[in-house]
Amino acid sequence: MRPIALKRRANRTVVYALLALVALWLVGPFLWLFVTxxxxxxxxxxxxxxxxxxxxxxxNYRRILGLVRFHAELQAAKILPSMLNSVIVAIAVTIVNLIVGTTAGYAYARFRVPLKMLSLFALLFTRMLPTIVLIPAYFLLFKALGLQNTLTGLVLAYCSFTLPFTIWIMKAYFETIPADLDKSALVDGCNRLQAYYRVVLPVSGPGLVAGGAFTFMLCWNEFIVAQVLNTKLGTTTLPPVIAGMNAQINIDYSVIAASGFLSALPAVLLVLAFQKYMVQGLTAGSVKG
Amino acid sequence: MLVICLVIVFPLAYSLWMSFADVNLLRATGPALELFGVRIPLFRYVGLQNYARLLADPLYWDAFWRTAYFVGAFVCETTVVGLGMALVLQERFLGRPLMRSLLLIPWSLSRVVVGLLWIGILDVEFGALNGLLYKAGLIESYVSFLKSGFSALNVLVSVYMWNQAPFATLLLLAGMQSIPMELYMAAEVDGAGYWQRLRYVTLPALRGILFLILVVSTVNGFLMLDLIYILTMGGPGNETTTISWLGFQTAFQFFKFGPGTAILYTLTVLCLLLTVVYHKIVFRRLEAAEL
Structure with a gap:
């Protein structure tokens, strides 16, 4: 018996050592950002x-929040307004996604939509498509439409990237809800729309949370599109502002680290709060991210 | 559906058109498409000229091979590290839910922040890794990891992997949960050790998910742009310029939209081709397995 027990204990030690290593690898860099x-x-x-x-x-936090004067305060003063922009854009896109994306997802899950396979395939195709290839077109189109440097334009662009994801996630989720549920609602005198709003949506909480949180996270973190489309002062979101600070030589890294940590916090907290639903939803829809 | 057509298909067609055109952003005249009172410039059609110049440009081919290396290394690292972490987290231990939450942290960070925090670790003046190596006496003076091209490229691969591998781990863990316990018990009764169980039970069951990770990380590797922006800006010289960065740079720093979109379109075609090839290979494999 003894050698086996010994081997067990050795195995345990190895497992915990590896775990410590993985934990350090995952969290260490982020913690170091906070320390700096x-x-x-x-x-x-x-x-x-x-x-x-x-x-x-x-x-450093006092500096970026404008409570203490320092040499790069003009740069730092952009952080709060751009954070507000980030919040507005992310929330708007999330709302559009939840309304349009879930309804479309429901339709795909339940009805015979004309050209269903083709359009689903088109959606899948857009997921494989590099979004950067669209940006030059958006740039010129938005310029023509007067949407450049507006939050509306950014919301529109983000919707086009996020809607395909949301539709796929929600379609996968609705397919796990038995169709008998809608049928009994129809028998009880609901029309299709009522069946959807009164019966199906209330039991779809986890799917909605997954789709919504994921959309919010994508928008909150997006950098390149905002950087290119909204170049005018005060119209852009948080990531380009922080990237701009990073590109300046005269700003201390500790200040940039503070703004980076501040900008990371909402997304991290959101994901941790909804992790159960998100992991379920994402592994079901298996999204690129 | 109509909306999606409008916001995706139209821009897509428009940028395809641009890749065949001589785009001059300063000129306000010239052919244009009038739609509902909005004037969308069409520019002069130049046929394949943008593509021809591109394919004759040694810079493009440098970027091409660099991208190939980047994607290859990224896919390997992501798969290996993702699988490794999944295997460790699959073990039974105290605080397993906590560890799974930690997985989400690197993945939920903005790439701007990912870039920033790795600057904090790798920087030549205040980097923590330099501090650690210096303290351990392994280096005489601080090392600049981003100074030489090849090491900068590898740094980019690893940093992006740090960001993306946890997602692979999540997918793999979900896959491992669906493997029936009986298979492992049977294997154990048959005298299979840990590595044999991994080889004959776990990996075959995860084939689908591994394939998915392969495809997704290939596409993501091709498209990676934001980390280059934060960490290296394509430099030193052009030594971390991948195709996506070259296209971005051409379009938005030099404002040459024609060549820029042409570069980005070659990238798109590459991504789609690879996806199709992967599909073919896997379907053949699956058929062979069923026979």
Missing amino acids: SVSYQRNLLARPLAFIPPEITFD
């Missing part, structure tokens, strides 16, 4: 580097 954001730049430059910061400061 509450450090003074001079302590980051010190050699040898102290991994536990000798001084902790929230000066």
Whole structure:
């Protein structure tokens, strides 16, 4: 018996060592971002580097929130307005996706839509399509339509990227709900729309949460489209502003780290809050992300 | 559906048209399409000229082979690390739900933030990795990981992998949960060790998901752009310029929309071709397996 018990214990040790390694790999870099954001730049430059910061400061956060004056305050002053833009755009896109995407998903899951296979295939095709190939066209079209540098334009562009995902996720989700449920609602005197709104949607909470949270995350994190389409001051979202700060030499890394951490927090918290639904929804719809 | 046609198919056709045209953004005259009072410039048709110049351009071919290396390395790393993490997390241990939450952190970060935090680790002046290696006495002075082209390219691969592999792990874990326990028990009764169970039970069952990861990470690898923007801007020189960056640069830094869209279209075609090839291979495999 003894050698086997010994081997078991050795196995356990190996497993926990590997786990510690994986955990460090997953969270370490993000934690380090936080550590740098509450450090003074001079302590980051010190050699040898102290991994536990000798001084902790929230000066960097005060700077980017405009509470303390410093040399790059003009740059930093863009953070809060662009964060507001990010919130508006992400929420608008999420709402459109939830209304249009779920209804379309429901239609695909339940009805014989004309050209169903073809249009589903087209949706799948758009997922394989590089979004950057569309950006030059959007650039010129939005210029012609006067949508350049507007949040409306950004919402429109994001909807075109996110709707195919939402439709696929919701279609997969509705297919897990028994069709008998709609049928009994129809027998009870609902019309199709009522059956959808009163009976099917209320039991689709997890699917809606998954689709909505995923859409919000994509929009919140998107960088290239916002960078290209909304170049005018005050019209862009958070990621381009932070990237712009990063490109400037005279801004301390600790300040940039603070703004990066601040911008990452909403998405991370959202994903962690809804992780159960998201993992289910995403592995069902198996989305690229 | 109509809306989708409008917001995807039309821009798609329009940028395809641009790839065949001599786009001059400064000129306001010239042929144009009038639609509901909106003037959409059509530019001068130049046929295959954009593509011909492109294919004769050594810069493009450099970017092409670099992209091939990037995608290859990225797909391998993502699959191996994703599978490795899945195998570790599949074990039974305390705090398993917590570990699965941690998986979502790298994946839910914006690529801008991913780039930033790796700058914090790799930077030549304040990077934590440099600090660690220096402390351990492995290096005499701080190393600049992004200075030489090849190492910068590999850094990009690994950073992108850090961001994407957890998603592969999630998919694999979901797949592993659907493997019936009896298979493992039977294998154990037959005397199979850990590696044999992995080889003959786990991996065959995960074939579909592994294929999916292959396709998705190939496409994502081809399209990766934001990390290049944050970390290297295609440099040093052109040594981290992939096709997607070349196209982006040509279109939006030099404002040459014609050649830019042509480059991006070659990328699109590559992605679609590879997806089709993958499909073919896997279907043949599956048929062979059934016979």
